[in-house]
Amino acid sequence: MAVKIGFVGCGGIANAHMNNLVKIPNAEMVAFSDIAMEKAEAAAEKFGGKAYGDYREMYEKAGLDAVYVCLPPFAHEDQELLAVQAGLNIFVEKPIALSMEKAREIEAAIAAAGVINCSAYHWRTHDTARWALEALEGETIGLVLGWWMGGLPGVMWWRQQDMSGGQILEQTTHIVDMARYIAGEVERVSAEMALRVMTDVEKISVPDVGTVNLRFESGAIGNITNSCIPPGWKNGLVIIGEKKTVIFDQFNFELRTPSGTETKTFQPIAAHFRESVLFVDAVEKQDQSLILSDYSNGVKSLAVSIAANESAASGQPVMLSDI
Ligand SMILES: NC(=O)c1ccc[n+]([C@@H]2O[C@H](COP(=O)([O-])OP(=O)(O)OC[C@H]3O[C@@H](n4cnc5c(N)ncnc54)[C@H](O)[C@@H]3O)[C@@H](O)[C@H]2O)c1
Numbered sequence: 001m002a003v004k005i006g007f008v009g010c011g012g013i014a015n016a017h018m019n020n021l022v023k024i025p026n027a028e029m030v031a032f033s034d035i036a037m038e039k040a041e042a043a044a045e046k047f048g049g050k051a052y053g054d055y056r057e058m059y060e061k062a063g064l065d066a067v068y069v070c071l072p073p074f075a076h077e078d079q080e081l082l083a084v085q086a087g088l089n090i091f092v093e094k095p096i097a098l099s100m101e102k103a104r105e106i107e108a109a110i111a112a113a114g115v116i117n118c119s120a121y122h123w124r125t126h127d128t129a130r131w132a133l134e135a136l137e138g139e140t141i142g143l144v145l146g147w148w149m150g151g152l153p154g155v156m157w158w159r160q161q162d163m164s165g166g167q168i169l170e171q172t173t174h175i176v177d178m179a180r181y182i183a184g185e186v187e188r189v190s191a192e193m194a195l196r197v198m199t200d201v202e203k204i205s206v207p208d209v210g211t212v213n214l215r216f217e218s219g220a221i222g223n224i225t226n227s228c229i230p231p232g233w234k235n236g237l238v239i240i241g242e243k244k245t246v247i248f249d250q251f252n253f254e255l256r257t258p259s260g261t262e263t264k265t266f267q268p269i270a271a272h273f274r275e276s277v278l279f280v281d282a283v284e285k286q287d288q289s290l291i292l293s294d295y296s297n298g299v300k301s302l303a304v305s306i307a308a309n310e311s312a313a314s315g316q317p318v319m320l321s322d323i
Contacts, residue, residue, distance in 0.1 A: 006031035010039040014070035031062035084113035096298035119298025125274040139241035144222030146175035149233035169305035193312040
């Protein structure tokens, strides 16, 4: 029996997931909700199923097994709480919330409900990430460098700090998550951020440049730097270990050792597609171990970004244990 899926939020990333789910045989999209009813209707028209203006009504009436929550950071209210209380398995787009308070409230509700859960850090499903993890297994990591040089996303909420949390929380969170995936948990951060050149952009209140120094629990140190000044450049990481240096992004992987350099390219099957295959299989088999990023992992990556924003605001280092 196919896993019956509903959507909360039918915007950009939701449509990307829909285009993947329609190709996954054990998934069936049956319902779509959005406060902009026309978006829910457009999705229902395209993929089949019913449109709702209210997710509560969808939870009640649509006969769902699972829900994809694809909301901007500011919009997470009770969508996840009501879903898991109704026993629905849950896939939540990153960043999973705007505040630790909300993230922890949802995390506790998921734990109490015992449902299958995923926070959508799809970089974990890239071959390049797996190759990096495998190459560095057992290696003492010294330094982690990460960067996200994107442009400015088109949606208006993204450029407003109180709605998106800024680039480090909203977008560069993928790099934060990769840094944690490979180098372990972060102990302390210290950040600088500024709005330097995009001051004329309508409604902008996010910094357009930022840099975050990290100390990991292992003793490794790192830096993650981002900019949303167009046209952007690229994103990726360098991890420097004892005998191995790994350089990777979503598609390219390079391993440097004293005996030479190995390069590999990942020809995508999109990582988003794999992420949904794993989620749907996990729901069908009720096997949480198939999920590479559970909701609690999303809470940990969120904490690093929130610490960075607090440090940039105060000018002081922030301990993750205080977040
Ligand atoms: N994993 C990735 O690679 C990736 C890529 C893009 C976006 N995202 C994430 O997905 C989330 C959404 O981004 P997007 O680009 O799809 O944004 P979007 O603005 O295109 O879509 C958001 C949708 O949510 C709807 N919405 C807002 N509040 C709602 C509410 N209370 N109830 C129901 N619907 C509501 C909006 O009407 C809109 O249709 C963000 O957190 C973003 O970071 C992830």
